[in-house]
Amino acid sequence: MSAQSPQAALSDTLRILIADDAAETRRTLRIMLSLDEQLEVVAIAENGFQAVELAELHEPDIALVDINMPGLNGIEAIKRMLTRHPDLICAVISTEQDSHTLYEAMAAGAREYLIKPFTVGELEQVIAKVRKLIDERNQLVEEATEIRKRRERELKALKTKARAHILARRIDDETVEVLEALSISPDCEDLWLMNLGMVYIMRKEWGKVRELAKRVEKK
Numbered sequence: 001m002s003a004q005s006p007q008a009a010l011s012d013t014l015r016i017l018i019a020d021d022a023a024e025t026r027r028t029l030r031i032m033l034s035l036d037e038q039l040e041v042v043a044i045a046e047n048g049f050q051a052v053e054l055a056e057l058h059e060p061d062i063a064l065v066d067i068n069m070p071g072l073n074g075i076e077a078i079k080r081m082l083t084r085h086p087d088l089i090c091a092v093i094s095t096e097q098d099s100h101t102l103y104e105a106m107a108a109g110a111r112e113y114l115i116k117p118f119t120v121g122e123l124e125q126v127i128a129k130v131r132k133l134i135d136e137r138n139q140l141v142e143e144a145t146e147i148r149k150r151r152e153r154e155l156k157a158l159k160t161k162a163r164a165h166i167l168a169r170r171i172d173d174e175t176v177e178v179l180e181a182l183s184i185s186p187d188c189e190d191l192w193l194m195n196l197g198m199v200y201i202m203r204k205e206w207g208k209v210r211e212l213a214k215r216v217e218k219k
Helices: 006-012 023-034 048-058 074-084 099-108 120-167 173-183 190-202 206-218
Strands: 014-019 039-045 062-066 089-094 112-115
Touching: 014 023, 014 048, 014 120, 023 039, 023 120, 039 048, 048 062, 048 074, 062 074, 074 089, 074 099, 089 099, 089 120, 099 112, 112 120, 120 173, 120 190, 173 190, 190 206
Parallel strands: 014 039, 014 062, 062 089, 089 112
Antiparallel strands: none
16 A cells, blocks of 8 residues: 555544454454555454444544454444444455345445455555545535535624614615525524514515414424
């Protein structure tokens, strides 16, 4: 795996949990993953129960989970981990190549899989796919956060404008437009609905008064 700059490694490091009952597989995975400075193995489990406990303790980004483990198998472990940590991305490791086993793993929430024995290149491909999934998810979170912040700024500006109109005792079309824009916000406070109602009354727009009253009753 190609080495990355220290700065990139610091900002983009993916935390990994390994869960496999075979000591040789655990050792091989740890060695392979150590070749990439952007990957950090934070926990190693020998069975499904340990995997669930260590996922709770370390909150990894990725879990590489063997399907056939004693006690609690990989599929059940994945279900439990994802119940507590839905953002965790799981990849299954198995000697099984039949479609039914892989279907069960994917149905449990796994996003990728490795078939034993696997090469460094195959592991790299899985990690690259998982990293892409994480990057896409983070991008969506960033976009949603920016949209929320923009709406908050717009709402604050509307409140400032509405407050100025009310203090000036304005009931013109612009005042109605500002108050109506506030009224459709999911975070609209009753105060603004009351002011909008008063403006409607002063403008003798009785149909709008009735519509607003129905909206208030449904809140």
